[in-house]
Each structure stands twice: as structure tokens, then as C-alpha cells.
Amino acid sequence: MKIKTVYQCTSCGYQSPKWAGKCPDCGEWNTLAETAQVRGSTKAAKAAPKQPVSRLSEVETGSDQRLLTGIAEFDRVMGGGIVRDSVTIITSPPGGGKSTLSLMAASALAKQGFRVLYASGEESDSQIKNRADRILDTIAENIWIVADTSMDNVLDAIREIDPDLIILDSIQTFSLAEFLPSRAGNPTQTMECASALVAQAKNKSRPRAVLMIGQMNKSDEIAGLRALEHLVDAVLVLEGEGADELRCLVATKNRFGSTGEMGFFTMTEAGLASIENPSAYFVTKRERGDSVSGSAIAVLKEGSRPVIAEIESLVSPSFTPYPSRISETMKKDTMNTLISILEQRGGIKLYDKNVVIKTTGGLYLKEQAANLAVLMSIASSVYDKPIPSDWAFLADVGLTGELKRVPSMESRIKELDRMGFKQVFIPAGGMRELHLENIRVVEAKFLSQLLNHVFGKKGNG
Known part of the structure; x- marks a missing residue:
């Protein structure tokens, strides 16, 4: 066996015989890391086992190919449970809850009789046990733990225990002896360890589900080569960190569900709890007549489902030459654009006012469907006039002050109807008739018309 030292880019995988400050391939700086390239290895020279050829029409699929954890929001994001022969990677900022969620999934499946192997290269077995005691009501007998950084030992444990689910925490902490002296976390070690797990999962005679935890770098991406994301079947990102109560699990890739x-x-202190009715969670519960100024309701599309969200605004006099524009829930450029529209088309002067925007529950506003609700919440704060709590606003607003349609109007309105809202304002024209029980749909063409209708104020266009 011959060992040759090369320098590999941790961003794109480019290999160079000598170190350089800038990667010649992708142009990133300080990404070339020293690694050992093994040649002539007997193990590496072994041919992969031949896989039988199958007709596509004869391949069996079905609901029995999935493992349901019973964790409602996790199963939803996975597309209806974990596919038996799939490889999934979960990543989040430090302290985001990825290890907690993985352990909860392990416990849920173990209680159903499935065998689970939990391998950790970051924590000792006592640390894992302490977490389990804190977040699990009972610990199932068929969960096995391997606290080791050797992937060879993990593979031996897989052969010994024959698990249905393998959890690896985290993939960047493991190494194969075949590729030493390359250290754990090196792109070569990470990819080879991941490939070994893929081979375990895709074994047709004994399929297994694999859940890998991936560390996140300072750019909020999975540490290591981008090829790792191409190798696996699903990539889940758990957003939220530290003291934040809200956690959002997003499938940025899913071969068996909706990306x-x-x-x-x-x-919570007992782990992650599913929010099974987000439309109730992201809205302050108020009785009719308890409306407050500065609040407006929007309907966002989060994945495949509509979610009702409350937007709150606070407008106050500014005593400095440069008023504050503060929001952690939307892009600052978007906020400034909307304020300009409200000034020019709505006739509301904000040049000497501070404007603060937030959402109930900390939901981030990524969609243009929330723009009208943002403007109405600001106007409500300026006029100090409440909007009824059972009214909602569903439109984008153009630079001309015109209200514009947004995707999935029908499903959003039906969600408002389901939650008992009484009135929703939408752009004029193009709306087909819906069979609604509670809600009245009101159409408007311009922002100024809506401001006049709701607040009795006339705008500029």
C-alpha cells in the first residue's frame, strides 16, 4: 500500500499536489486541506458485489417500505416516514436539536420493535444516556450504543446487531482505517464513511434506514464536500438555535417526498414537541372585540400546507435624522421597499418614524403573499386603529400600489375558513367561486382603496 499526500479543496473536492491559498477550481480561499491518498490497497481493489438486474415495472414499492416514527412533523417532512433503504442527513447550527430529534426517532421506532444502532463520535455513552433520561419517558431495550470514532467498529456492530435503523452522530467525526492517516472530518474520510453507510442501506437482501447527523459550517451549510448532499437521499435542515423555542425542520432535498x-x-425540557396546528400557534388568540392596533393576518405557504401568521408592527416618532427600520423576520430591502410603497401609494409619511416589524412565534417571512398584511399592520399602527382579529389579507403589492395575486389562493382561503376567519381581502379579478362556510372574500384593486375601506383614509394610488 502506497500513501501519497495531496491537498483537497473542502468546498469543491479539487485535488492539488501542492498547497495554494486559493483553490484553482472554485476560487475559494484557504480551503485546500492536506490529505493522504491511498493507492494499491488490497481492500480498495476488491470489486463491488454484483447487483442483480431488475425490470422497473417489477420493483415493489408501497407504504410498508416506510418506518413511521409517530413524530408527526418529522414524518410529514420525510414524506410519510423513513424509507427502509434510505440515507438521510440532518444538519443544524450547534445546539439546534439534531441529536435530540434523532434520539427521539430512535426511541419511537425501538418501541415498535425495530432494532436501532446509535453510533456517536462526539459523545460518550453516559452522555447519550443522560440525554435519553431527560427527554424519553422510557428507554426501549432494543437501542444499542457505540461511542467510537472508528467506522470499522461501527460496521462490525452493524453486522453483530443487524439493526433496522442506523444513526451516526456525526458523520464528520468518523474515520476508516483503510484511509488513515487522513483524519476524521477530512473530505476523503467523510465521503468514504458515508459511502460505506450507503452500501449498508441499499443492500437489497437486507435494506436498512440510515440517519446521519452532519455538522454545519460558518456559512450555514453542511461541513465538507457538496458531494455528500448528492450521495444521500434526503437532506434535512433544523433551523433555530440557542434560546429560540421555535424549530423549523426543512427538507432541502428529498427523493421520497416533497423538497x-x-x-x-x-x-422543551423534554425534547422537541410537534406543532401539529401551526395556524393556531403563529397567531395570538384574542376574543372578538379584543383587537389591538398594529396587528394583521397573512397566510403563508410553508411546504405543502398553508399556515396562518400574525404580523405585528410598531411605528413611533424618531428623534434622530435616520429613523430605525428593524425586523428579524424579513429582509431589510423588502421592508424598505414596502415602506416606500406605503408612503407613495398609501399617503402615509414615515420619513420621521421608526418602524419595527415582527411575527408572532418568530416565523420568517419569505413569501410576497405577506406583503399586503405587512403594509396593513404598519398602517394600523400609524392610525392607532385596530383591524378586526378575524380579518386577513392575502396579496402582493406592486410598486404601482396595485394588489397582485399570489400562488395557491384557494388553499390559503380555505385554511382561513377552516380556522373561523370572517373576512379576507384579495386582489380583484380571476378568483373562481369557492364553497366556504365562514369567510367572506372581498376584492380590491389598489392599496389606497383598501386603506380607505379599512381605516377610512384615502391614499395616492
């Missing part, structure tokens, strides 16, 4: 699907959790 972009989102699940919501709250972080």
Missing part, C-alpha cells in the same frame, strides 16, 4: 416541505417544533 421544501417544512415541519414545526417547539424545544
Whole structure:
């Protein structure tokens, strides 16, 4: 066996015989890391076992190919449970809850009789046990733990225990002896360890589900080569960190479900709890007549489902030459654009006012469907006039002050109807008739018309 030292880019995988400050391939700086390239290895030279050829029409699929954890939001994001022969990677910022969620999934499946192997290269077995005692009501007998950084030992444990689910925490902490002296976390070690798990999962005679935890780098991406994301079947990102109670699980890739699907959790002392009715969670519950100024309701599309969200605004006099524009729930450029529209088309002057925007529950506003509700919440704060709590606003607003349609109007309105809202304002024209029980649909063409209708104020266009 011959060992040759090369320098591999941790961003794109480019290999160079000598170190350089800038990767010649992708142009990133300080990404070339020293690694050992093994040649002539007997193990590496072994041919892969031949897989039988099958007709596509004869391949069996079905609901029995999935493992349901019973964690509602997790199963939703996975597309209806974990596929038996799949490889999934979960990543989040430090303290985001990825190890907690993985352990909860392990416990849920173990209680159903499935065998689970939990391998950790970051924590000792006592640390894992302490977490389990804190978040699990009971610990199932058929969960096995391997606290080791050797992937060879993990593979031996897989052969010994024959698990249905393998959890690896985290993939960047493991190494194969075949590729030493390359250290754990090196792109070569990470990819080879991941490939070994893929081979375990895709074994047709004994399929297994694999859940890998991936560390996140300072760019909020999975640490290591981008090829790792191409190798696995699903990539889940758990958003939220530290003291934040809200956690959002997003599928940025899913071969067996909807990419972009989102699940919501709250972080509690007993682990992650599913938010099974987000439309109730992201709205302040008020009785009719208890409306407050500065609040407006929007309907967002989070994954495949509509979610009702409350937007709150606070407008106050500014005593400095440069008024504050503050929001952690939307892009600052978007906020400034909307304020300009409200000034020019709505006739509301904000040049000497501070404007603060937030959402109930900390939900981030990524969609243009929330724009009208943002403007109405600001106007409500300026006029100090409440909007009825059972009214909602569903439209984008153009630079001309015109209200514009947004995707999935029908499903959003039906969600408002389901939650008992009484009135929703939408753009004029193009709306087909819906069979609604509670809600009245009101159409408007311009922002100024809506401001006049709701607040009795006339705008500029």
C-alpha cells in the first residue's frame, strides 16, 4: 500500500499536489486541506458485489417500505416516514436539536420493535444516556450504543446487531482505517464513511434506514464536500438555535417526498414537541372585540400546507435624522421597499418614524403573499386603529400600489375558513367561486382603496 499526500479543496473536492491559498477550481480561499491518498490497497481493489438486474415495472414499492416514527412533523417532512433503504442527513447550527430529534426517532421506532444502532463520535455513552433520561419517558431495550470514532467498529456492530435503523452522530467525526492517516472530518474520510453507510442501506437482501447527523459550517451549510448532499437521499435542515423555542425542520432535498416541505417544533425540557396546528400557534388568540392596533393576518405557504401568521408592527416618532427600520423576520430591502410603497401609494409619511416589524412565534417571512398584511399592520399602527382579529389579507403589492395575486389562493382561503376567519381581502379579478362556510372574500384593486375601506383614509394610488 502506497500513501501519497495531496491537498483537497473542502468546498469543491479539487485535488492539488501542492498547497495554494486559493483553490484553482472554485476560487475559494484557504480551503485546500492536506490529505493522504491511498493507492494499491488490497481492500480498495476488491470489486463491488454484483447487483442483480431488475425490470422497473417489477420493483415493489408501497407504504410498508416506510418506518413511521409517530413524530408527526418529522414524518410529514420525510414524506410519510423513513424509507427502509434510505440515507438521510440532518444538519443544524450547534445546539439546534439534531441529536435530540434523532434520539427521539430512535426511541419511537425501538418501541415498535425495530432494532436501532446509535453510533456517536462526539459523545460518550453516559452522555447519550443522560440525554435519553431527560427527554424519553422510557428507554426501549432494543437501542444499542457505540461511542467510537472508528467506522470499522461501527460496521462490525452493524453486522453483530443487524439493526433496522442506523444513526451516526456525526458523520464528520468518523474515520476508516483503510484511509488513515487522513483524519476524521477530512473530505476523503467523510465521503468514504458515508459511502460505506450507503452500501449498508441499499443492500437489497437486507435494506436498512440510515440517519446521519452532519455538522454545519460558518456559512450555514453542511461541513465538507457538496458531494455528500448528492450521495444521500434526503437532506434535512433544523433551523433555530440557542434560546429560540421555535424549530423549523426543512427538507432541502428529498427523493421520497416533497423538497421544501417544512415541519414545526417547539424545544422543551423534554425534547422537541410537534406543532401539529401551526395556524393556531403563529397567531395570538384574542376574543372578538379584543383587537389591538398594529396587528394583521397573512397566510403563508410553508411546504405543502398553508399556515396562518400574525404580523405585528410598531411605528413611533424618531428623534434622530435616520429613523430605525428593524425586523428579524424579513429582509431589510423588502421592508424598505414596502415602506416606500406605503408612503407613495398609501399617503402615509414615515420619513420621521421608526418602524419595527415582527411575527408572532418568530416565523420568517419569505413569501410576497405577506406583503399586503405587512403594509396593513404598519398602517394600523400609524392610525392607532385596530383591524378586526378575524380579518386577513392575502396579496402582493406592486410598486404601482396595485394588489397582485399570489400562488395557491384557494388553499390559503380555505385554511382561513377552516380556522373561523370572517373576512379576507384579495386582489380583484380571476378568483373562481369557492364553497366556504365562514369567510367572506372581498376584492380590491389598489392599496389606497383598501386603506380607505379599512381605516377610512384615502391614499395616492
